[in-house]
Structure formats: C-alpha cells, structure tokens
Amino acid sequence: MLQLDALTVRFGGLTAVDAVTFTAEKDEVLGLVGPNGAGKTTLFNAVSGLVRPTSGRITFESVNLLNIPLHRRARMGIGRTFQIPQPLHELTVRENLVVAQRFGTGRVDEVRIDEVLDFTNLAGRAQRNAATELALTELKALEIAKALCTDPKLLLLDEVLAGLETSGKRRFMKMLQDMHKRFSVGILIIEHDIETITQLCDRVIALDFGRLIALGTPHEVFSDPDVVRSYTGAQA
Numbered sequence: 318m319l320q321l322d323a324l325t326v327r328f329g330g331l332t333a334v335d336a337v338t339f340t341a342e343k344d345e346v347l348g349l350v351g352p353n354g355a356g357k358t359t360l361f362n363a364v365s366g367l368v369r370p371t372s373g374r375i376t377f378e379s380v381n382l383l384n385i386p387l388h389r390r391a392r393m394g395i396g397r398t399f400q401i402p403q404p405l406h407e408l409t410v411r412e413n414l415v416v417a418q419r420f421g422t423g424r425v426d427e428v429r430i431d432e433v434l435d436f437t438n439l440a441g442r443a444q445r446n447a448a449t450e451l452a453l454t455e456l457k458a459l460e461i462a463k464a465l466c467t468d469p470k471l472l473l474l475d476e477v478l479a480g481l482e483t484s485g486k487r488r489f490m491k492m493l494q495d496m497h498k499r500f501s502v503g504i505l506i507i508e509h510d511i512e513t514i515t516q517l518c519d520r521v522i523a524l525d526f527g528r529l530i531a532l533g534t535p536h537e538v539f540s541d542p543d544v545v546r547s548y549t550g551a552q553a
C-alpha cells in the first residue's frame with residue numbers, strides 16, 4: 318500500500334532520513350523505532366506531506382506522492398496523529414471531529430462521527446471543550462478519533478501511547494488492535510517502548526541516524542546487534 322524507495326530528507330547539512338526503503342501493507346501493524354533524533358517523525362512528515370523529500374520516492378497505492386499536497390494525501394486515505402495532541406481550542410470534541418473530517422474527506426458524515434465517538438469512548442464527552450476539559454487519555458483518544466473520522470486506509474501514529482500509565486496504555490493498545498480489524502486500517506506506529514511494540518506489531522523498522530538498520534519481526538529486530546547497540550548507545 319505504502320512504498321518508500323530510497324527516501325532521503327536533508328535539513329541543510331543534516332541528513333534526517335537517509336535512503337530509507339520499505340513497504341507497508343494494509344493488513345499489518347508496522348512499528349517504527351529508533352533513538353531520539355533517528356528520523357522517525359521526519360519520515361512521517363514526508364509521508365503525510367509536511368516535509369518535501371530531498372530525493373527518493375513515496376508511493377501510496379501506486380500513486381507517486383511527490384507533488385500531492387497534504388490535504389489530498391489525507392483524502393487518498395493517509396491519516397496521522399501528532400506526538401503532542403493538537404485539539405482546536407474553543408471547539409467541542411464533536412466540533413473537532415467535524416473540522417478534521419471536512420479537511421480529510423471534503424464532507425461531514427454525522428453517522429461516521431457517532432460511530433467513531435462511540436468506538437473511542439468519547440461519546441459522553443462529545444460536548445466538552447476539547448482543549449480544556451479532557452484528560453490525557455481522552456486527548457489521545459481524540460487524536461485517534463480525528464484521524465478515524467477521515468476514513469483512512471493507513472494511519473501514522475506518532476507516540477500515541479507515550480505518557481499513559483500501565484492500565485491506560487493497555488486499554489489503548491486494545492483499542493488500536495480493534496481499530497485495525499474493525500476499520501480495516503493499516504497502522505504505522507512510532508513507539509519507544511519495546512514491550513508495547515512487541516505486543517502490537519507484526520513487523521518493525523529500526524532507524525538510526527536516519528538509516529534503516531533493521532526490518533523484521535519484533536523478535537528479529539530487537540535481537541539484532543545493530544539495534545541493541547543503537548539503543549544501548551542512546552541510553553548511555
């Protein structure tokens with residue numbers, strides 16, 4: 318579904334993503350790991366259209382994304398969440414979903430919004446102010462809900478589980494697994510926690526200094542000497 322061929326993003330002299338090649342399929346949950354600064358968010362930005370690649374190619378369902386702007390990528394089915402939840406201030410939870418859906422699809426589908434509110438356990442909070450009246454777990458659920466409203470085929474999730482305590486994290490992981498099946502949405506997820514990635518993902522990509530250093534099952538990747546070294550080095 319999504320294919321990256323030698324994708325490279327440079328910021329001046331810094332190569333944030335360095336000739337990365339891989340394919341993500343609709344029926345899988347794919348993890349993206351690597352130490353801080355490895356290039357994970359930049360890769361997401363290139364796929365969603367926030368950053369223009371320096372070289373290489375990104376195709377989605379065989380369409381070259383190079384000259385396709387952000388909103389059209391959303392309409393093609395590429396959804397994303399941000400590391401720091403970004404609700405629209407002054408608006409309720411439901412209004413946030415309406416805005417996100419209109420941007421991502423060009424229309425408003427109240428039935429879909431109700432279904433998504435229900436699925437993300439936000440139905441009881443629909444009339445609350447999204448910026449000031451939600452707990453962290455609810456804010457993160459809203460990020461997922463905003464993306465789900467746009468009927469995505471592929472969701473890019475940027476550290477959606479970060480900051481949650483154990484039980485919240487467990488509930489959220491279950492929601493992501495259910496979402497993958499119920500809405501037939503492929504998932505590409507950035508996450509630091511090895512246990513979470515191992516439980517959630519079919520395959521994992523490890524980046525280090527922008528380069529893809531391992532790709533395989535969680536077990537294969539987390540036992541790869543280069544990955545162990547990159548994680549140990551990062552902690553040291």
Ligand SMILES: Nc1ncnc2c1ncn2[C@@H]1O[C@H](COP(=O)(O)OP(=O)(O)OP(=O)(O)O)[C@@H](O)[C@H]1O
Nearest residue numbers: 328331332333351352353354355356357358359360
């Ligand atoms: N707009 C930008 N301009 C210049 N440098 C940038 C820009 N965005 C990211 N970088 C740099 O590119 C490199 C990769 O950053 P990126 O945020 O993609 O890493 P990451 O793996 O997502 O890190 P983290 O886990 O901390 O979120 C870093 O060295 C970062 O400082």
